[in-house]
Amino acid sequence: MENRSRLATIIGRCCAAILLPGCLLLLPFDFRAESQAAQPSESARIAAGKRLYSGSCGMSYCHGSEGAGGGGPKLRDREFSPEYLTHLISDGVPGTIMPGFKDNLSKPQIAQLVAYLLSLSPNKSGAKSKSDQPAQADDPHFNNPAPKTEPAPKPANEPAKSNVVINDSSDLRGEAEAGRLLFFNSAQTQNCRVCHTVQGRGGKVGPDLTGLAGKSPREILQSIVAPHAAIDGKYSTIALTTKDGARFTGVKRDEDETTIRLYDTSSLPPVSRAFAKSEVAKTEKLDTSAMPGDYGSKYSLKQLLDLVSFLKSADSTRPVSVSLRELF
Amino acid sequence: MMRRLTRLHLRLHTALSPVLIAALAAAAFAQEPSWPRLINSDQEPQNWMSYGGNYSAHRFSALDQITRENIKSLTPVWTFHTGELQGGLNATPIVVDGVMYLMGPMNRIFAINAATGEKIWSYFYKLPKMSIPYTPGSRGLAVAYGRVYFGTLDNHVVALDAKTGHEIWEVEVEDVRQCGCNITSAPLIVKDKVIVGGTGGENAHRGYLNAYDATTGKHLWRFYTIPGPGEPGYETWGEKMWKYGGAPTWLVGSYDAELNLLYWGVGNPSSDFYDEFRPGDNLYSNSIIALDPDTGKLKWHYQEVPHDMYDFDSAFECVLIDYERDGKKQKLLVHANKGGMTWVLDRATGKYLNAWPHVDILTWLKGVDKNGRPVDMQPVPPDKETFVCPSAAGGRNYDHSAYSPRTRWWYNIGWEMCNTIKPEKLEIKEGQPLFGGSMDFKLPKDKPAYGHINAFDPLTGERKWRYNTTYLNLASLLATGGDLIFSGDVLGNAFALDARTGQKLWSYNAGAGMSGSPITYSVNGRQYVAVPTGMGSLLAGLVPILWPESANKIPERASTLVVFALPETSINKIKGGAAGNGK
8 A cells, every 4th residue: 555655656757757867787697608618428418318308309299209209200210400400499380289499498408409319310310401301291290391590589587687786775676577477477367468568479459568678667657557648659549339339449450451350458358359341330549548547556566666677678688677766 | 939039147347338238249149059049959959059069068969860770871971171181170060050160270160061061151260370289170169149159279269250250359368378278179158158268288387267258258257277375275286386287178068057057177287297396186187177157166176186197187078967767866977087987976066976997907096985086096206107007198088978868878988008107307487398207108018009989877887888999099979869879980980889789880981080079960851970080189199109000001181071971862761851850
């Protein structure tokens, strides 16, 4: 309660749009850096790859013990290039149940898996380069041509290691990791991600919030607690009235020659509704946001600080911790 | 009477105006099939209107034009290709008033003239470019109120106009990339709600069942199959795993209108084989839950396999049988667990009545106590291999059972195969695979793997007959008023057994292995049997492991519905010239 009454003051100040630049000191620290220690021997890499393989790939539902095959294709006595296997393991195969592992395994670990798989086909694998891979059209995992490898999206679940130093008399600070959990909170059917995307994950009903990281903590807070103050025109609320008099409000999803689709935001999660244009009497743009305006009372001040910290961190692998003072 | 629309108690939503709700409801609920028709579907044997054939999951039709005597004349009359091989054809087709609604793999939906096979419309759901959890196949859809409802492989629920195939609404359940879960089975319509289960038993995910308003798509309730802090049952998980313990609802439930109880089977806890972080019974994994469908509140539960270490889901169908013996009537819930045991409960109270094995080879328990709890469960210690029968694939899987009110026998499939389980510690990461070890399928000790189809007394488990199958039978059973049991095998043979003796009476090589669910229906007095062909199950890949000689026999992939009927000339000779009690 105390937090919430204090919040009212903060919201007022935010809405006054008196913006001061944040004072963030980012200390460089690459916590994902791999050790450049001596390279393990090939046999050690194969042994490590075998251990990784048995935990998930080697299930009988998947590729079976020692690549013997199971629910998924056989992997032993096949002709694979290291590049091809690296790509498959990293990115998976869209349209099949083969997942990509690049968010879960490091590059050295994927290399270990590749070494192990190549060792299962001692007379075949590794002999062919990427350009002369067999078509393997009989195998559902290999029907799609290898797409270009894109840079891995920044994972939303990086471990939280704050490297921010801010002099602040208040001890109330946001935690980016707590904010992330709140944003993507799967224990709630209503969470931020049902509408918004961050770091490539989430809904498309509202704006992608990754770009908010460049805004001040105050502006970010304002967009959460007072969404009506500044509306991105692309996500304006519209009201659609059908010829039989039914009226729906929300955000336009898309339209083609015959149909218009609307994210109905009257309840969350939003429901995408399709209307034949021939049945639509009128659409009108409203000057309110489709986003609920009650997050200032729904969330505690600490939770709001967490969310702001998470969004402030959204374009970085380094979590940011926003203090209460920065909201003034 | 049955077709007359009755007043439905639609919930008014504060966010939508009553006028709007009334307009939407009038438009949607004026169309067929209505709730009274759905819940009384036994009175319309010409149709197959829900996943289990009726709300008791009987997979029975009273149609009796095709009999034990004339079945040798059964012949294919049309086929339908979905055009997508990934995932085969696992679905249960739905037939309403001469139109078949079919869910193909990769969320391809078709409306088909059920008499001719002519396509009426198709709708291909646009899946994002992604790896698909569990299977690219699908087990089906639901049809009600002039709409087609289905869940998607990227975890959305969609409503289409049944006449045109045009999308009406769509709502996301949860981000598939976050939860590692999706929807591979049909929704169940209960009154004004679309009830939808989901996968996730092999991922770090908290399982649930969801209800949506059939008219508006609004989310109405969610029942978490793992209790949260402060809820009864939370103490059965320890502190870590309640958020990630699986317990999915990946198949389809049943409903008793008289008791107003919704029954749903819940799957295994994750991690499947490694249990350090889930020390208790892990409620409501491997349980039957009975919910109030109006509120989603739990009425009772019954756990079959406490603290599962074997991946023995309780996700399979809940078969509701009104049983009568020696003048005593009992309302049974009969349930085949993946571990090869069948549990029989009083479906009004959840009270345990009986448990008996439907497979021959079980190592994981020595018996059950007076409350039905397994005793002397086989330990599966970490970092070493333990030989367990049946396997994690089950004493059967989603090859559903059937019940005939004519014979009063319950027909169920059994698989005799084993596996080794080796638990290994695994990092827990939301949505990521969480097997917690490895598993290898094995032959039973000192004998080959084999399968069978059986007729049982549903309460006592007394076996009436057995039909032995060489390989796993992955397709569901269908019982008919002609005292026939239909199914299909992995070699591509659709077949029919005598429901009273188990004798094989008919077989047709349809050219592709089967792991879907056959149905029967009639149009203009002609009875049809529709058999999905094309295996999409992961289990199909296991057959050559256990039976190496089968590797060259299993047909190539397909995704085709093959429909059979008696020749028109012989139908005309049948007295009355009608199928299914004059329908």
